[in-house]
Amino acid sequence: MIDLPKLSKPESGPAPRWFHIAVAGSMVLSSVAAVYGSWRTSQTMAALVKENTRLVMANSTPLLEFGTGNQVGGKAQLSFTVQNVGNGPARVVWFELKSNGKPVPHVIEMVNEVAPELGRKLLISTTTIAPRLISAGKEIQLFGWDRPPESDAAGFAAWNRFDQHRQRKLSVQACYCSVLDACWISNLEGDIPKPVERCETEGRLSPQG
Template sequence: MREPPVHVSSDEVHAHPRHTGHRGIDLFLALTAVFISAISLYVAIEHGRTERDLVAANSWPYLQYEGTGTPEQLSMSMENAGIGPAKVNTIQLMLDNKPVPDTMTLFERCCGVTPEEWKNMKVPNSLASMSVLRPGENRVLLDVTPAMVPAPVFLRLRSRWRDLHLRTCYCSVFDECWMSNMEDLSPKPVRRCDISEPSFNQDLLTPPSSSPPG
């Protein structure tokens, strides 16, 4: 005679699992239930991981370099070609593998411009680091035309144009961060950006009156 699934006493109610009466079959059914539960848990975990990856993919930023080096214009800019906002933490302009802190120092190193000569030139560059670029947004970092500087200076800068490179560290809205030269298709993932690194100066719309630091 099979045991009833529920046993009622004067104190409480006890529920009993149904048994077939065959120990082997009961063990098989129990193991099958455990296996199905494990599969369901695995599927739920993988589904959550997939959803997380999809959200991250839909907010993925990608910064790329855009430049012009012609007799009429020397320009350097970056564009967010990704599909999510890019939090630009640091951006460095490199000349001979050394960071250039500002536009005045760039012209001093590449073209021999003195602080006194710099006072007569106006070469703007816009805010680059500690800013957010929307998808499709372009940010001009350096834009020089022959009208802004003496002809010999422009020619010297143009001769060194291919020696200039950019290096930036940026993050997504989920704080996934990358270090990039904005030329490779695979930026290097990093845990976080080191904001203590010196960045290219963002605002030199008017010539500085002091000499560059030694």
């Protein structure tokens, strides 16, 4: 804050020219001080808004990861999972599961392609991933298939063949958004997601459960 000098008008007679100049100067200094104070206040507020926005984004940003394995809870089971390891819920707009680079409409169809000799209903569990809201810290199992007993030769062999297939020829890609409508495209493999303006569903095929 700028302290302005106190001016005293001469007690009698017209005010000299220097007095008018001093008064005008003090008014200019007062205006400059007010403008500067307003500018500093606006700068401080802008910095606070920016920091608050950053904190809100950091505390509401989802991060999806895709997991696949052949053991669940000590039991031989093929599984595909999608987990939100971020800080906020994820609105999954589309999720593509690809086999040999081609989108799969249903996981069971992929199993049948790998093991067409089965030709029978399989004891497989599936879940739809998109469209869906996945809370922070939540894991969704997209696919689960318990290993058939060795006495079921065809099923046992198909299970092992599909186990090899999912390790070598499986890939995923998804587009999801935060509650603040910030959106990303990702292969869900731990890489940094690519920011996008929005998630376009045209031309995307999400497997159905």
